[in-house]
Amino acid sequence: MDVLSRGGIFVPQYDLWLDSHHSRPVAFVTHAHADHMKKHGHVYASPATAAMMRARGALRTRFHTLDWGERVAWNGAHVSLYPAGHVLGSSQILVEGRDGERLLYSGDFKLRESRSSETIEVPQADVVVMETTFGRPRYEFPSLENVMEDIRSWCRDAVAQKRTPVLFCYSLGKGQEVLAGLHDCGFPVAVHTAHAKICAVYARHGVSFAPFETFQEGQRLGGVLLCSKQCMRSKWWYELERTHSLQCADVSGWALDGGSRGFALSDHAGYSDLMEYVRLSGAKKVWTTHGFDAEFAADLRALGLEAAPLTQAKKTAGAEQLSLFSGL
Ligand SMILES: [Zn+2]
Structure with missing residues (x-):
């Protein structure tokens, strides 16, 4: 499944926008932070994210709320949300292709405990697109x-x-x-x-x-x-x-x-939790976004995984995308 960084995350095969930075007729939104939400025509989101988007001015948007794990059919694929532990209602988005391939977009996430947000649940995936804001080993957060x-x-x-x-x-x-x-x-x-x-x-x-x-x-x-x-x-x-x-x-x-x-109280994952996220997902191929994306991808490649910053993804056939990975 191709995935592109085009002012948000775009899955061309299924015409699917995730956290688009520009207004779209329809998009999935992981959470209501300004760099992830825009006022789209229709939004698929968790109930708490929808409520926060409304509170932040998305009054004309038509919301379609999904419970955790509820699968919605989407142009031949299925899409579902899982808690990300970043802020209340924050979601990871799982896309299951018609060939069974599973693409997981993390949105912003953390693994540490919280009094105010859900505990993260990481679904199994073949390919992960993940945020790497704090993707250097010096970023380890206290409890x-x-x-x-x-x-x-x-x-x-x-x-x-x-x-x-x-x-x-x-x-x-x-x-x-x-x-x-x-x-x-x-x-x-x-x-x-x-x-x-x-x-x-x-x-x-x-x-x-x-x-x-x-x-x-x-x-x-x-x-x-x-x-x-x-x-x-x-x-x-x-x-x-x-x-x-x-x-x-x-x-x-x-x-x-x-x-x-x-x-140092953060709602993002520190370095070792970013690594743990990859392990929990079971993915063998990782695209990184935000922060230290190139550096963290290099660390994953040193561990034998296929990894690259999502900004380097091109709309290519799967085989060519693989050659991009191996060329890094
Ligand atoms: Zn955020």
Whole structure:
């Protein structure tokens, strides 16, 4: 089965778009992060992803929601979704060709535990297209519990010193994971409105959070604030800085690179989990996308697998595609 990187993932044989970067009449969408969703005419997605896309403005899209493992017939193939463990509702997409070949697209994923998203389930596949954002050995993430304990004690120390801790975290996924991990922190938690909107979707899909308040501009904070880093460019941020003694930190996997204060909580897989993903899928052929795609593919080839960055895929017959692999 050919697969191409053409502003998203395209399977030409079945006229199938996955996470297209451009609006299409119909597409499958793994999750509602901006680099994966567009406002298509029709979208096939998990119920939580559909709800989050609606919350993020996809109001004219017609949604077709699929339960995990439910197979939908598609131009002679069958397509199904499996949980990816990245954010709530995030999906891997399995395409079963009419010849029985199984192509698995990972979307964004992680194998580590989570309080706010489903546990990943990796189906067997012949060919995998996988994200390799953190595809170097230096990226190994600590356990969620260890990072959350660091975050809680950092916040407690700040509050004890009459400072206001601010955690910069993305409004979909990271914010909810941090919020779920602050359930017994012993100080008030406020979240930005963008985070609160997505928290409401999570709550409707069964994720429970400890009480929190939605931050109002001009409000006096007595505990921690969760917001995105872009908020530093808002007018209200200057007022917050003027009236509070702020102590800020990023919540990001890139904290492993050092630099500014940060906590290495990521919703992506670290290096050894990327390797484990390939093993769990059973695939012998791997296309890589995002981040260290060329480097990770080279590591897989050193292990005897066929692997290449998806940007190098060409619309060719299967045999020619194989020769592309072997030529690398
Ligand atoms: Zn994502």
